[in-house]
Amino acid sequence: MELCIIPESPKLEVEERALQWSAVVSVTGVRSRISLPAVGRVLSARFPELDGCYTTHRFWPDDFLVIFDSRGVRDAVLTTGSIDGRGFPLRFSAWNRFRQAVGRTASYRVHLEIEGMPPHTWSSSTAAALLGPACAVERLGTNTVNREDMGRLSVYVWTSDPCLIPRGKRLQIPEAPVVEDDEEDDLLVPPEMLIPSEVNLLEYDVLIHLLRVEDTTASTDRPSSDEWPCLTMVTVVTMVT
Numbered sequence: 001m002e003l004c005i006i007p008e009s010p011k012l013e014v015e016e017r018a019l020q021w022s023a024v025v026s027v028t029g030v031r032s033r034i035s036l037p038a039v040g041r042v043l044s045a046r047f048p049e050l051d052g053c054y055t056t057h058r059f060w061p062d063d064f065l066v067i068f069d070s071r072g073v074r075d076a077v078l079t080t081g082s083i084d085g086r087g088f089p090l091r092f093s094a095w096n097r098f099r100q101a102v103g104r105t106a107s108y109r110v111h112l113e114i115e116g117m118p119p120h121t122w123s124s125s126t127a128a129a130l131l132g133p134a135c136a137v138e139r140l141g142t143n144t145v146n147r148e149d150m151g152r153l154s155v156y157v158w159t160s161d162p163c164l165i166p167r168g169k170r171l172q173i174p175e176a177p178v179v180e181d182d183e184e185d186d187l188l189v190p191p192e193m194l195i196p197s198e199v200n201l202l203e204y205d206v207l208i209h210l211l212r213v214e215d216t217t218a219s220t221d222r223p224s225s226d227e228w229p230c231l232t233m234v235t236v237v238t239m240v241t
Contacts, residue, residue, distance in 0.1 A: 020071075024059060024093050080092065108216070133166070136157060168205070
């Protein structure tokens with residue numbers, strides 16, 4: 001299964017806060033498919049005073065997710081543990097981001113230089129798109145940030161496997177569509193609503209150079225070329241903590 005790292009972001013934090021008073025609902029016992037309205041009716045019958053204080057949603061790998069508007073409302077439901085839905089008992093438990101997750105560690109800090117990027121695309125987000133889902137961008141290099149060196153973009157990333165970092169990419173950037181202005185046409189469609197017949201792209205060949213790999217694990221053994229064949233010509237430093 002392919003690895004994919006998504007970066008931390010304010011939007012991610014906002015979405016998590018929106019779910020902080022949620023509860024996962026599991027239907028126990030043998031039963032047919034339960035509808036969303038049926039879950040709502042069970043909650044309403046048991047807690048009529050809470051009507052309008054929650055929304056219900058289908059959820060995987062459990063059955064449903066109930067989003068409450070406050071901690072007090074959620075806790076009132078959680079204290080019941082389970083509710084009999086007339087043949088389909090509903091079991092409630094608190095949701096958090098650790099549910100379904102397995103803890104992992106990205107142990108390799110890698111210094112890279114990216115060659116071939118046009119200067120107007122230099123950013124952490126473009127670097128992340130080029131380097132692929134197996135990398136988490138830490139920061140751009142100092143010479144890149146201050147624009148002292150505009151030849152190669154310097155970037156530091158974290159990964160659990162340096163061999164998953166690509167050695168090159170073809171960077172394609174869509175061109176803005178050309179809109180013909182016809183002043184006599186009273187039925188002009190706004191540009192944002194137009195569906196183009198094709199998308200023109202500018203393509204750049206990009207090379208990715210691994211300069212240095214820092215192994216932050218406690219082991220003092222450096223990776224061998226047999227274990228990490230992709231690092232044969234790269235400086236590998238073991239960081240003992």
